Amino acid sequence: MVDRSSTQPLLPEEVYERALAVGRRAAGVSGPNPPVGCLIVRDGDVLAEGATGPVGAAHAEVEALRHAGGAAAGATAVVTLEPCAHHGRTPPCTDALRDAGVAAVHLLVRDPDPTAAGGVARLAAAGIDVVDVGALRPDLHARAADDLRGFLTRVRDGRPHLTLKLAQTVDGVTVPPAGAYLTGTAARSHVHRLRARSDAVLVGGATLRADDPRLDVRHGAGTDGSGTSPRPVIVSASGDVPTSARAVRAGTLVVVGPDPHPERDAALAARGATVVRVPAADDGSGLDATAVVRCLLEHRVLTVLAEPGPRLARALLTADLVDAVEVHVAGGAAGGQVRPALPELADVVRVGADVDVVRADADLILRRARGGAVAASGLQEVA
Numbered sequence: 001m002v003d004r005s006s007t008q009p010l011l012p013e014e015v016y017e018r019a020l021a022v023g024r025r026a027a028g029v030s031g032p033n034p035p036v037g038c039l040i041v042r043d044g045d046v047l048a049e050g051a052t053g054p055v056g057a058a059h060a061e062v063e064a065l066r067h068a069g070g071a072a073a074g075a076t077a078v079v080t081l082e083p084c085a086h087h088g089r090t091p092p093c094t095d096a097l098r099d100a101g102v103a104a105v106h107l108l109v110r111d112p113d114p115t116a117a118g119g120v121a122r123l124a125a126a127g128i129d130v131v132d133v134g135a136l137r138p139d140l141h142a143r144a145a146d147d148l149r150g151f152l153t154r155v156r157d158g159r160p161h162l163t164l165k166l167a168q169t170v171d172g173v174t175v176p177p178a179g180a181y182l183t184g185t186a187a188r189s190h191v192h193r194l195r196a197r198s199d200a201v202l203v204g205g206a207t208l209r210a211d212d213p214r215l216d217v218r219h220g221a222g223t224d225g226s227g228t229s230p231r232p233v234i235v236s237a238s239g240d241v242p243t244s245a246r247a248v249r250a251g252t253l254v255v256v257g258p259d260p261h262p263e264r265d266a267a268l269a270a271r272g273a274t275v276v277r278v279p280a281a282d283d284g285s286g287l288d289a290t291a292v293v294r295c296l297l298e299h300r301v302l303t304v305l306a307e308p309g310p311r312l313a314r315a316l317l318t319a320d321l322v323d324a325v326e327v328h329v330a331g332g333a334a335g336g337q338v339r340p341a342l343p344e345l346a347d348v349v350r351v352g353a354d355v356d357v358v359r360a361d362a363d364l365i366l367r368r369a370r371g372g373a374v375a376a377s378g379l380q381e382v383a
């Protein structure tokens, strides 16, 4: 049964917190597999922990069991995602838990993947006590689902989870004067925290050429161990990507059109970047935005923070690729250029019940996630 068993009280809060923290260590590593955390616990003591490894390596449960050894017999496994019940690149985790003699499994999120689901039934059939902690504690479920948002979006839509961030002044300026920023330090620090919890940061070619952004994590974000450094993703239909750009470095993905360009590709590869080809959009606007986002899955990217200018933002919104959006409204007027308005954005962010409005010093941040649930969709508090 997927119920809290009468014999199984919930574990102390810090145990679930630790399982979440362990799972976060796999962010940016495990893709396209989910970044799962697993603990082996006995009498409230954590005996061992494991996080999902890279593709083909052990899942979190197997890693934790390996560390626990014989001590796993009779212990409780705490997992952030329902253990898989299928034989993929690795054997089912349900069987590993059964064979290790684990007595109980506490899980935070049920697995929606039809090929891997069924873990709870398989564990129960093996006589293991299963506690669906997520069903009893919606707050813990929401946090685990937030950490697993890339995997959950992959299963539902066959692509990574995408958060779109756009800044503008109250008078509609989206392009700041050279060397200036539209928003203040608090809002920009928040963007760095969003980056730290994303597998990739995406911009278009025009932004790369105009701003030469670094697309790294600064402002002290990420020092809490939240995720690895995101890989830059540059989207360019023209292929005009200067190899001297600061975001062109080891790990960078440069997504271009289908035509080969051996010299450019070799120059980008020499900088450690990977060139990925996708089809052009039918309407001639540039690249096929859906293909751009989908292709990132093949490069271990499950979560994307898109920080484009208005044109690429429009392509992402029009193709319904935006799962969460943040509009940063600068409290002051910075000068610069008003770019074409984005009516598509107004359809997504209508200030109302499901738009969260947060103040960041002089700026405002409007946030909305698909389905309206901010906490469950990758948007954390602004410090």
Ligand SMILES: NC(=O)c1ccc[n+]([C@@H]2O[C@H](COP(=O)([O-])OP(=O)(O)OC[C@H]3O[C@@H](n4cnc5c(N)ncnc54)[C@H](OP(=O)(O)O)[C@@H]3O)[C@@H](O)[C@H]2O)c1
Binding pocket: 165, 166, 167, 168, 173, 174, 175, 176, 182, 203, 204, 205, 206, 207, 208, 210, 211, 235, 236, 237, 238, 239, 240, 281, 285, 286, 287, 288, 289, 307, 308, 309, 310, 311, 312, 313, 315
């Ligand atoms: N306010 C903000 O939040 C913000 C954020 C970022 C940038 N900016 C500003 O925005 C300006 C650039 O604006 P932008 O809208 O041109 O930015 P962008 O984010 O660079 O997007 C446009 C570029 O994306 C590429 N692209 C590929 N497929 C596309 C498609 N289907 N539709 C649209 N673009 C596609 C093209 O690159 P190629 O030209 O290489 O083919 C195109 O030039 C810069 O001056 C920058 O300062 C503002």
